[in-house]
Amino acid sequence: MSASFRVLNSRVSALCLFLTPRNHPVQCSVGGRWLSCSQTGDTLRPLEGVRVLDLTRVLAGPFSTMILGDLGAEVVKVERPGAGDDTRAWGPPFVGAESAYFLSVNRNKKSIAVDLKHPKGARIIQELAGVSDVLVENYLPGKLLEMGLGYEQLSRVNPQLIYCSISGYGQTGPQSQSPGYDSIASAVSGMMHITGPEDGDPVRPGVAMTDLATGLYAHGAVMAALLQRHKTGRGVHIDCNLLSSQVSCLSHIAANYLNAGKEAQRWGTAHGSIVPYQGFKTKDGHIVVAAGNDKQFVKVCQVLELKELTDDLKYKTNKLRVQNRKQLLHTLSERFLQEKTSDWLRRFEGSGVPVGPINNIQEVFSDAQVKHNGLIQDMNHPTAGRITVPGPAVRFSSFIPAGPMPPPLIGQHTVQVLRDILSYSDDIIKMLLETKAVAQNEVS
Amino acid sequence: MILGDLGAEVVKVERPGAGDDTRAWGPPFVGAESAYFLSVNRNKKSIAVDLKHPKERESSRSDVLVENYLPGKLLEMGLGYEQLSRVNPQLIYCSISGYGQTGPQSQSPGYDSIASAVSGMMHITGPEDGDPVRPGVAMTDLATGLYAHGAVMAALLQRHKTGRGVHIDCNLLSSQVSCLSHIAANYLNAGKEAQRWGTAHGSIVPYQGFKTKDGHIVVAAGNDKQFVKVCQVLELKELTDDLKYKTNKLRVQNRKQLLHTLSERFLQEKTSDWLRRFEGSGVPVGPINNIQEVFSDAQVKHNGLIQDMNHPTAGRITVPGPAVRFSSFIPAGPMPPPLIGQHTVQVLRDILSYSDDIIKMLLETKAVAQNEVS
Numbered sequence: 001m002s003a004s005f006r007v008l009n010s011r012v013s014a015l016c017l018f019l020t021p022r023n024h025p026v027q028c029s030v031g032g033r034w035l036s037c038s039q040t041g042d043t044l045r046p047l048e049g050v051r052v053l054d055l056t057r058v059l060a061g062p063f064s065t066m067i068l069g070d071l072g073a074e075v076v077k078v079e080r081p082g083a084g085d086d087t088r089a090w091g092p093p094f095v096g097a098e099s100a101y102f103l104s105v106n107r108n109k110k111s112i113a114v115d116l117k118h119p120k121g122a123r124i125i126q127e128l129a130g131v132s133d134v135l136v137e138n139y140l141p142g143k144l145l146e147m148g149l150g151y152e153q154l155s156r157v158n159p160q161l162i163y164c165s166i167s168g169y170g171q172t173g174p175q176s177q178s179p180g181y182d183s184i185a186s187a188v189s190g191m192m193h194i195t196g197p198e199d200g201d202p203v204r205p206g207v208a209m210t211d212l213a214t215g216l217y218a219h220g221a222v223m224a225a226l227l228q229r230h231k232t233g234r235g236v237h238i239d240c241n242l243l244s245s246q247v248s249c250l251s252h253i254a255a256n257y258l259n260a261g262k263e264a265q266r267w268g269t270a271h272g273s274i275v276p277y278q279g280f281k282t283k284d285g286h287i288v289v290a291a292g293n294d295k296q297f298v299k300v301c302q303v304l305e306l307k308e309l310t311d312d313l314k315y316k317t318n319k320l321r322v323q324n325r326k327q328l329l330h331t332l333s334e335r336f337l338q339e340k341t342s343d344w345l346r347r348f349e350g351s352g353v354p355v356g357p358i359n360n361i362q363e364v365f366s367d368a369q370v371k372h373n374g375l376i377q378d379m380n381h382p383t384a385g386r387i388t389v390p391g392p393a394v395r396f397s398s399f400i401p402a403g404p405m406p407p408p409l410i411g412q413h414t415v416q417v418l419r420d421i422l423s424y425s426d427d428i429i430k431m432l433l434e435t436k437a438v439a440q441n442e443v444s
Numbered sequence: 445m446i447l448g449d450l451g452a453e454v455v456k457v458e459r460p461g462a463g464d465d466t467r468a469w470g471p472p473f474v475g476a477e478s479a480y481f482l483s484v485n486r487n488k489k490s491i492a493v494d495l496k497h498p499k500e501r502e503s504s505r506s507d508v509l510v511e512n513y514l515p516g517k518l519l520e521m522g523l524g525y526e527q528l529s530r531v532n533p534q535l536i537y538c539s540i541s542g543y544g545q546t547g548p549q550s551q552s553p554g555y556d557s558i559a560s561a562v563s564g565m566m567h568i569t570g571p572e573d574g575d576p577v578r579p580g581v582a583m584t585d586l587a588t589g590l591y592a593h594g595a596v597m598a599a600l601l602q603r604h605k606t607g608r609g610v611h612i613d614c615n616l617l618s619s620q621v622s623c624l625s626h627i628a629a630n631y632l633n634a635g636k637e638a639q640r641w642g643t644a645h646g647s648i649v650p651y652q653g654f655k656t657k658d659g660h661i662v663v664a665a666g667n668d669k670q671f672v673k674v675c676q677v678l679e680l681k682e683l684t685d686d687l688k689y690k691t692n693k694l695r696v697q698n699r700k701q702l703l704h705t706l707s708e709r710f711l712q713e714k715t716s717d718w719l720r721r722f723e724g725s726g727v728p729v730g731p732i733n734n735i736q737e738v739f740s741d742a743q744v745k746h747n748g749l750i751q752d753m754n755h756p757t758a759g760r761i762t763v764p765g766p767a768v769r770f771s772s773f774i775p776a777g778p779m780p781p782p783l784i785g786q787h788t789v790q791v792l793r794d795i796l797s798y799s800d801d802i803i804k805m806l807l808e809t810k811a812v813a814q815n816e817v818s
Contacts (some may be wrong), residue, residue, distance in 0.1 A: 100629035100636075201653070202643065204566065207568060209579060248749065254483065262479075281575070288557055364564040388632035
């Protein structure tokens with residue numbers, strides 16, 4: 001750790017590193033609102049002081065609110081009493097009673113268990129929306145409106161409220177009432193059509209990238225709205241949806257069709273217009289080679305000890321290699337099969353040709369750079385014990401992502417939130433618990 | 445581009461001559477512009493500046509700088525965060541790289557396909573009994589761009605409070621590994637290695653694509669009730685009586701046989717017929733659309749995802765529109781993707797207030813270049 005500290009210090013002097021051990025954030029109360037105060041002011045996070053009311057479930061929404069929490073926002077996750085967020089049950093594997101799925105996208109949030117169908121429950125959400133900066137939800141369009149929790153209704157009480165809706169297809173339009181599922185959206189949006197082996201059937205990305213892209217668009221949109229509010233003093237209604245996120249991400253694939261009528265196809269690991277630029281089977285796995293120009297192709301032939309290929313006129317330029325791809329790739333494939341991945345990687349070192357192994361998950365998390373980037377985040381969970389989740393992707397020179405709150409138990413913070421954010425009296429809280437408008441976990 | 449869509453003034457710096465490499469990435473081209481370049485460069489001005497020329501050196505008038513050079517390269521040119529923030533402590537400096545600003549791999553150039561491989565994305569994508577493939581569009585690159593656009597705005601928000609800028613480290617490896625979410629958590633907590641599933645789901649059946657007479661349909665039957673509906677629509681009522689398919693857990697255990705039966709049935713009708721029959725059933729279904737079908741979809745059009753505009757030399761161009769809509773503005777009238785160096789003189793004159801003489805000198809010494817179109 002100290003070696004990387006020295007390197008970090010010499011490279012980016014603006015980074016403030018504190019090696020003092022960090023535990024849970026210190027809780028302090030300022031003006032009736034709970035803030036998470038860091039140990040020193042120098043680790044101020046961008047969204048400190050921002051309160052997010054989180055009505056989302058499953059992946060896209062929770063992923064976006066988790067990033068907001070990572071950036072310092074106070075996230076209050078609303079769950080229905082009993083099961084809560086469906087993904088709590090999505091296992092095996094479980095860690096204690098918590099599914100790994102739930103743990104992976106719910107750190108840095110408090111959980112309150114509220115029955116939205118109970119009139120008192122809906123009232124609580126209305127009141128919380130009145131003292132929150134942001135509300136994020138992923139209900140079917142119109143459902144929250146029926147419960148008195150739609151944008152029009154809540155913004156009347158709190159015109160500053162930033163209301164971010166996440167759905168499958170959009171808040172309006174012919175498909176707006178279709179529930180959003182990543183695999184369906186991935187299919188409808190063209191993502192599956194373009195993913196898969198060249199001569200095989202479509203597949204979907206191995207993790208729900210459509211959901212995740214939507215969460216990423218949403219987290220940015222919320223912050224854009226916060227920036228706008230500095231100028232206008234008003235909130236806004238944001239429409240994020242799986243379909244739009246994935247179609248926008250089609251980028252050049254879309255532009256090829258929209259401008260030149262060029263339909264897309266599947267390419268496996270390969271590239272339609274660059275050869276060789278793909279994965280090759282090795283003796284014990286796979287290696288990906290990205291030889292983007294003629295110079296790099298020559299290097300590839302050198303490393304593979306297939307010098308005759310560089311003399312072959314039909315492989316001289318990228319254009320020619322694309323034309324004669326089948327034969328060239330056959331030759332290269334046979335050669336790659338003869339050695340192990342690690343041997344090829346060693347031989348390619350210093351060649352200037354970008355190469356990399358196709359890592360399985362164990363290999364990913366054994367990678368030195370992955371560890372260096374803080375992508376393995378440990379923390380203590382009140383019942384599951386020690387848990388580990390993938391860490392935040394982005395680093396800021398102004399703070400270290402230390403001491404996250406573990407993913408909450410269902411209803412772990414119900415009483416705390418009612419008491420400290422809404423200033424409810426003990427009697428009222430007792431009544432709400434007894435009438436089952438809300439629920440409190442035995443752990444708090 | 446997303447920042448430009450949200451109203452930011454984006455000044456794109458390109459090297460004189462070729463500019464951004466992707467300008468040449470075609471066919472297809474529209475006029476002289478590659479569709480690739482057009483797809484991700486609207487709402488930006490282009491200035492052509494030779495960074496290696498000693499004369500060009502100004503970023504103190506900007507709120508944000510975004511770069512994707514190999515870590516250390518800009519520092520060598522006097523354009524590193526430490527140097528520029530001394531002149532402009534408010535500057536938000538967002539670095540995008542392959543693996544990070546520091547660390548053992550920091551000097552490896554960033555390529556989406558390599559990062560996709562190294563980060564585990566390829567390993568988990570592909571047919572169940574086949575080789576890894578990569579997502580058909582560079583989702584690792586795109587996810588990184590999405591993280592970056594959010595980070596820049598987080599930094600702008602922070603600056604309201606602190607008055608200071610920050611250095612941001614975004615990279616392909618971290619973006620994709622973070623996006624592994626539950627796949628990662630399964631391994632990190634339970635040692636469960638991931639595998640490929642094609643279009644299917646490891647723990648829900650039936651939840652995947654099926655071949656039809658003329659294409660594919662994806663069915664997402666997430667619970668027992670929906671499974672019964674699937675059997676009804678397929679007119680395979682005997683499956684609902686079969687004890688070995690009663691619960692999801694059992695269907696997962698007996699997946700091969702069940703999927704074989706369902707697959708054979710789906711093959712018998714066209715995709716559009718199946719979609720019609722599933723309407724109102726409550727089972728989420730959808731076609732695997734090719735790109736033409738995507739852009740014929742009524743909801744895609746409704747969401748404003750087909751964005752037309754006029755380009756000064758290419759004529760009418762069309763690109764995928766912004767993904768997010770705000771109630772406070774309509775994304776109307778985007779600036780078309782710029783020609784290389786189209787706004788060099790305008791920017792020098794209007795943002796930096798350079799005199800005509802100085803601009804003339806910079807053009808003559810080739811420190812900068814101006815497109816004939818402005």
